[in-house]
Amino acid sequence: MKLFTKLARTLLAGGVICPWTHKELFEALQDDAWRTKMNLWLAEIELKLAESSSGQSWFAVSDTDDASTKTWARALFAEVMKDLRFHVGWLELMMNTMRRDIALSPGETLRYADLLSALNDNASLQAELQAIPGVAKEAKLQAQLDRLIQRLTKEGILVEANVQSQIYVFSGKLEVIQDYLVFIQETERVPIETANELIEEQGMLL
Amino acid sequence: MTDRNDPVVHVIEQLYAARFALADAYRHKEVEITSENEAKILPLLQNHLMARTQAHHVRVVTDLKRLFDLALRKQGIIAVSTELGAEMDAMDIELVQLQAHEHCDNFDGVEHSLGEIRDRLYAIYDVLNISAIQMQQRVSFGFGVAENPAIRQRENEYYLKEIDRLIESFQQIRRSFEREAYTQSSAVRGLVSNIDVKCLSVIDRIRSIQDVIREHIFKQRYLEERGLKIRALGRYLRDRPTWRPEAAEVCAEQQASFLRPAALTVFAFPELNCSLRLQAALSAIVLQLQRQLKVRPEGIERQSSVIETVSQEARDTVIPICEKLMHAFLRYILTNRGGVSALKWLQDTDNLQSVSKDYWLYYVMCYVEPNRFLGRRRIGDIISAQLVTSSCDGFDNRRLEDVFVHPVSIGSKNIASEQGTNVLA
Numbered sequence: 001m002k003l004f005t006k007l008a009r010t011l012l013a014g015g016v017i018c019p020w021t022h023k024e025l026f027e028a029l030q031d032d033a034w035r036t037k038m039n040l041w042l043a044e045i046e047l048k049l050a051e052s053s054s055g056q057s058w059f060a061v062s063d064t065d066d067a068s069t070k071t072w073a074r075a076l077f078a079e080v081m082k083d084l085r086f087h088v089g090w091l092e093l094m095m096n097t098m099r100r101d102i103a104l105s106p107g108e109t110l111r112y113a114d115l116l117s118a119l120n121d122n123a124s125l126q127a128e129l130q131a132i133p134g135v136a137k138e139a140k141l142q143a144q145l146d147r148l149i150q151r152l153t154k155e156g157i158l159v160e161a162n163v164q165s166q167i168y169v170f171s172g173k174l175e176v177i178q179d180y181l182v183f184i185q186e187t188e189r190v191p192i193e194t195a196n197e198l199i200e201e202q203g204m205l206l
Numbered sequence: 207m208t209d210r211n212d213p214v215v216h217v218i219e220q221l222y223a224a225r226f227a228l229a230d231a232y233r234h235k236e237v238e239i240t241s242e243n244e245a246k247i248l249p250l251l252q253n254h255l256m257a258r259t260q261a262h263h264v265r266v267v268t269d270l271k272r273l274f275d276l277a278l279r280k281q282g283i284i285a286v287s288t289e290l291g292a293e294m295d296a297m298d299i300e301l302v303q304l305q306a307h308e309h310c311d312n313f314d315g316v317e318h319s320l321g322e323i324r325d326r327l328y329a330i331y332d333v334l335n336i337s338a339i340q341m342q343q344r345v346s347f348g349f350g351v352a353e354n355p356a357i358r359q360r361e362n363e364y365y366l367k368e369i370d371r372l373i374e375s376f377q378q379i380r381r382s383f384e385r386e387a388y389t390q391s392s393a394v395r396g397l398v399s400n401i402d403v404k405c406l407s408v409i410d411r412i413r414s415i416q417d418v419i420r421e422h423i424f425k426q427r428y429l430e431e432r433g434l435k436i437r438a439l440g441r442y443l444r445d446r447p448t449w450r451p452e453a454a455e456v457c458a459e460q461q462a463s464f465l466r467p468a469a470l471t472v473f474a475f476p477e478l479n480c481s482l483r484l485q486a487a488l489s490a491i492v493l494q495l496q497r498q499l500k501v502r503p504e505g506i507e508r509q510s511s512v513i514e515t516v517s518q519e520a521r522d523t524v525i526p527i528c529e530k531l532m533h534a535f536l537r538y539i540l541t542n543r544g545g546v547s548a549l550k551w552l553q554d555t556d557n558l559q560s561v562s563k564d565y566w567l568y569y570v571m572c573y574v575e576p577n578r579f580l581g582r583r584r585i586g587d588i589i590s591a592q593l594v595t596s597s598c599d600g601f602d603n604r605r606l607e608d609v610f611v612h613p614v615s616i617g618s619k620n621i622a623s624e625q626g627t628n629v630l631a
Contacts, residue, residue, distance in 0.1 A: 014466045050462045061465035073459035076466060081450070088440040095433060103432035176463050178432060183461040185435045185442075187454040192438040 003028055007038060011047075011060035018057035018106060018172025020159050029058045053179055056106045057172025080180050087177050089132035090148060097125055106175050110158065112166035116145055238262055293333065294382055297326040301387045301394070308391070320393050327401045330379055331408075337372055338411035341365070345418045358426075365419060372412060376405070485606065489572050496578060527560050528569045535570070535611070539589060545612035570609045590614050 007025050010017060019026045028034045029049070039049050048063040062069045094104055097118045119125050119141060129144055130136045134151070138144045149168070152158040157177065158168040184190075224247045227239050239247060239262060300322045307315030345365060382388070383398045443449065458464040534555070539546050548570045552558060561569075571593060576586025594608040 012467060047467065050465075052463070059463075059466050061462050062467070069465065070459050072467075073461075073464040074455060076464050077455050077458040080464075081455075085443055088436065088443055091436050092440045095437070101433060102426065102429035103436060105429060176466075178436065179461065179463045181439055182432055182435050183463070184451045184454045185439045187457060188451045190435075190438050190442045192434050193441070 004037070007034075008041065011038070011042070011049075011058075014059070016052075016057045016059045016156070016171070016173045016176055020107060020169050020171045021156060021173075026058065052172060052175040054105070054175060057175060059176070084181075084184075086133045088181060089128070090152065091178070091181070093125065093128045093132065096128065103178060104170055104174060106170050106172045108170050109161060110168040110170065112145075112149065112168070116142060119145060293326055293330050294379065297323055297330075298387070300326060304391065304394070305387070320397070323394060324397050327397055331401050331404050334372070334376060334379075334405065334408045335411075338408045338415070341368060341372070342411050342415050342418075345415050349418060349422055362419070362423070365415070369412060369415060369419075376408065376412075485568060485571065489575060492572050493575055493577065528566065531555075531557055531561065531566070532569065532573055536589070539611055540613060543613055543615070545610050548609040548611060549607075564606070567606050567609055570611065571606065574609070574611055586614070588614060 003024065007017075007028060010022060010025060015022070017025045017029060029038070035049060042048055042060055043063065046062065046064045047060045049058055050061040051058050062072055091104065094110070095102075097115055098104075119129060126141060129141070129148070132148060135144045135148050138147050149158065153160065153168070155173070156171055157173050159171050161167045161169045185192075224243065227237060227243050227247055241262075244262065300319050304316060304319035304323065307313075307319055349361065349365065383402075388394050388398055531552070535546070535548065535551055538551060548567060549563065552561075552563065552566050557566075571591070574585055574589060574591035576584065576590070578585045580588065589611055590613075592610040593606060594610065595604040596607050597604055
């Protein structure tokens with residue numbers, strides 16, 4: 001299949017093009033000439049190319065200001081809302097498991113063995129895993145984790161980097177999901193607790 | 207139980223007591239200590255870990271420094287040497303010798319001294335350049351990858367300090383070159399200018415290192431902020447299980463990610479008037495569906511519904527207007543026992559408002575399909591029809607103009623000869 005056809009089909013299907021899932025397509029879009037060519041073609045159907053907040057992935061978005069755009073955005077928003085708690089849940093779990101004070105970023109690796117080991121050693125993390133919608137259906141911890149990894153892989157958020165060693169890489173879709181969540185947090189003005197407030201809160205609990 | 211008198215325990219205790227002084231001495235090369243600390247550290251001096259430089263001044267000895275560097279090398283942040291003092295001292299001596307040779311008109315000596323000075327200048331440039339290259343490589347490939355936030359912070363501080371040292375070394379030699387000894391001789395001035403130009407690359411490297419660190423710190427803060435926001439949203443959702451972000455929904459189109467195309471929805475409207483061939487194909491599909499869905503083998507009677515009860519509500523079935531008209535049309539044909547134009551009948555009965563002309567003709571055409579059943583009898587046994595068409599685009603496509611329907615007892619030849627139009631049987 002021609003590169004242009006691959007690009008067009010992936011973009012029209014709402015795909016997110018990043019170096020970890022579509023290396024060839026991403027490299028093509030790094031070229032100004034290809035971007036111009038795609039934008040010209042997409043403009044014919046009132047779409048345009050857009051990039052994620054860190055510029056590590058590309059996708060097509062609507063390029064009109066009429067009512068249909070609003071309807072379109074609301075429909076996708078409704079889809080995102082269905083899985084809002086799931087996405088927030090697993091993102092928090094991953095950050096806590098990897099002992100990270102920062103958000104995950106595309107291209108980061110995830111080792112299944114490390115994740116399982118961290119979960120085995122920490123009851124609080126196990127509770128977090130079970131609280132993720134759709135995961136608690138399984139009885140055993142490993143099966144719950146498998147279910148989560150399977151879903152993230154199916155949704156294209158995780159990409160298998162090494163099947164035998166069960167090493168995964170976060171794709172550009174991770175950032176798109178984080179963009180959704182950050183947008184909701186900012187628009188709804190959900191209060192952010194600073195590090196000091198968190199320490200105070202923990203101190204009160206102790 | 208560990209023996210408290212064990213010499214190793216004793217040394218560990220001393221090291222622990224002196225840990226702050228050790229750390230300072232390592233960081234600043236030399237540190238002034240209080241008498242109290244000196245008493246703690248003195249045994250360490252005997253163990254060759256620290257050296258006294260003057261009264262109340264100690265520094266970490268080379269072996270211990272190497273030990274620290276080993277630990278740092280594991281983290282990929284080994285110290286970069288920017289020590290230029292020895293080179294500058296050597297060059298000062300060469301300058302004095304150069305002046306002496308110039309004073310005695312010893313041209314061979316002058317040439318030799320100039321060569322030495324040039325070598326020293328290049329050595330200084332090499333120290334600066336190699337330090338900058340090393341640091342640039344380490345920063346480019348290994349900066350900010352440590353998972354532990356405390357190590358990342360130490361790494362930041364370390365590199366910023368190293369850059370300061372590098373810049374300070376650079377400033378020092380710049381200041382030294384402005385001294386009279388360097389500006390007096392035109393030959394030395396030329397060599398210094400030459401090194402000045404070469405040092406521009408060092409400045410570029412330092413800028414590049416600063417850019418990498420700045421960019422990394424910016425990214426780090428950006429990711430920290432995103433992490434906080436996601437955690438905040440998670441906490442908010444846990445506290446409010448039924449919460450729905452209505453404000454975000456209203457302005458969802460402001461976020462580019464929400465404007466991605468979802469699964470494409472395709473709508474199709476059949477254009478029935480476009481082609482006679484298409485109409486015929488559609489008739490065939492309708493016929494096939496009629497056979498599959500409606501026609502029952504003879505001899506099987508419809509039974510009363512088993513779920514019919516007394517309490518079941520009466521339901522009126524709405525008969526489509528076309529079907530009503532068709533029944534009236536058939537009654538008219540069978541009553542008059544003659545061929546009738548479907549279009550003319552529609553006009554005569556003032557029903558053009560009820561149904562469009564094209565749709566009516568298409569409906570009649572499908573209805574009079576000979577193999578269709580009306581009750582238990584085939585339509586073909588009751589009535590027969592002729593289609594009147596005209597060319598609509600100069601190609602093979604034709605337009606349905608009228609449908610002549612007549613009881614089977616009347617031959618089609620009569621109607622064809624009466625109308626004189628292109629009639630398809």
